[in-house]
Amino acid sequence: ALHLAQAEDGKGLDDFQKVYNAIAEKLRDEDEFDGYIGYGPNLVRLSWHVSGTFDKNDNSGGSFGGTYRFKKEADDPANKGLQNAARFLEPIAKKFPWISHGDLYTLAGVTALQEMQGPKIPWRPGRVDADEKDAPENGRLPDASKDGNYVRHYFGRFGFSDQEIVALLGAHCLGKTHLENSGYEGPWGAATNTFTNEFFVNLLNENWKLEKNDAGNEQYNSNKGYMMLPTDYGLIQDGKFKKYVEKYAKDQDAFFEDFKSAYVKLLENGIDFSKLGKAYVFKTLDEQDS
Numbered sequence: 117a118l119h120l121a122q123a124e125d126g127k128g129l130d131d132f133q134k135v136y137n138a139i140a141e142k143l144r145d146e147d148e149f150d151g152y153i154g155y156g157p158n159l160v161r162l163s164w165h166v167s168g169t170f171d172k173n174d175n176s177g178g179s180f181g182g183t184y185r186f187k188k189e190a191d192d193p194a195n196k197g198l199q200n201a202a203r204f205l206e207p208i209a210k211k212f213p214w215i216s217h218g219d220l221y222t223l224a225g226v227t228a229l230q231e232m233q234g235p236k237i238p239w240r241p242g243r244v245d246a247d248e249k250d251a252p253e254n255g256r257l258p259d260a261s262k263d264g265n266y267v268r269h270y271f272g273r274f275g276f277s278d279q280e281i282v283a284l285l286g287a288h289c290l291g292k293t294h295l296e297n298s299g300y301e302g303p304w305g306a307a308t309n310t311f312t313n314e315f316f317v318n319l320l321n322e323n324w325k326l327e328k329n330d331a332g333n334e335q336y337n338s339n340k341g342y343m344m345l346p347t348d349y350g351l352i353q354d355g356k357f358k359k360y361v362e363k364y365a366k367d368q369d370a371f372f373e374d375f376k377s378a379y380v381k382l383l384e385n386g387i388d389f390s391k392l393g394k395a396y397v398f399k400t401l402d403e404q405d406s
């Protein structure tokens with residue numbers, strides 16, 4: 117059965133907004149990380165990796181139990197580089213000991229996206245820490261060397277449509293690939309910490325050349341110094357995906373709307389929130405300054 121959400125007792129919007137603000141202020145303070153990209157993209161990747169282990173067939177994995185805190189999950193080779201995000205969140209967890217790890221990891225991704233000018237992401241608390249025995253085994257996260265059909269099959273495990281898959285991958289407008297983490301090298305120039313539809317614009321507009329990188333892996337490079345993973349490139353090789361790439365390249369608002377829905381579905385997969393009230397929509401720091 118689905119995990120029943122149990123919100124941290126007595127905690128409401130103001131309490132979670134305080135956690136949001138602590139993460140957002142730390143993001144602003146520590147802006148030099150990763151060549152001045154900052155921690156935002158890394159936090160978004162963490163929120164996806166803790167949720168992407170979900171398997172609808174037995175409702176295992178997913179964001180509910182906060183099991184990324186155990187080495188068994190954190191040491192998954194696919195999670196290499198996310199130690200930075202985990203270290204970033206340690207003082208936040210200490211300052212707000214009442215928040216569950218699953219809620220913290222997902223709220224951090226929401227905070228990072230909104231502070232990087234992304235869409236407002238409705239968020240619900242109620243994930244409850246589980247034991248190490250509940251941590252999913254390694255190998256549930258996707259392989260970047262594959263093609264569009266692999267991506268469609270992979271996300272089929274979560275019940276995502278073609279449109280939801282393309283929208284989700286739009287998050288690759290953020291940050292970069294690091295050879296020492298994943299065996300792919302992204303350019304410094306094209307890495308950003310602002311959420312836009314440029315992943316789709318680049319996919320369609322650049323001349324992509326398949327080249328072997330210094331780790332011996334093939335990736336697509338453009339003469340402007342952009343890169344795409346084989347799985348990224350699969351979105352324009354596959355006709356059914358391509359029409360959504362074109363839609364989002366033309367219409368950033370449509371991308372924001374569809375990304376928001378697919379990202380909430382990703383973070384909430386496997387959890388029954390029906391006993392909870394409305395989702396929270398947090399104010400950005402800028403919206404509170406006034």
Ligand code: HEM
Nearest residue numbers: 157158161164197258260284287290291292293294297298
């Ligand atoms: C087919 C599915 C996917 C594959 C194969 C994939 C693969 C990768 C790889 C290899 C990296 C580079 C990691 C590194 O070297 O540091 C990366 C980075 C990233 N991914 Fe994905 N990813 C996928 C889906 C997603 C989704 C669904 C999201 C979020 C909704 C996401 C968000 C990110 C972000 C924000 C980064 C940049 C991290 C940083 O700059 O530290 N990815 N991804």
Ligand SMILES: NC(=O)CCn1cnc2ccccc21
Nearest residue numbers: 288291292293306342343344
């Ligand atoms: N704009 C760029 O050339 C880098 C964008 N990009 C493409 N695939 C990616 C995967 C992760 C992070 C950034 C990525």
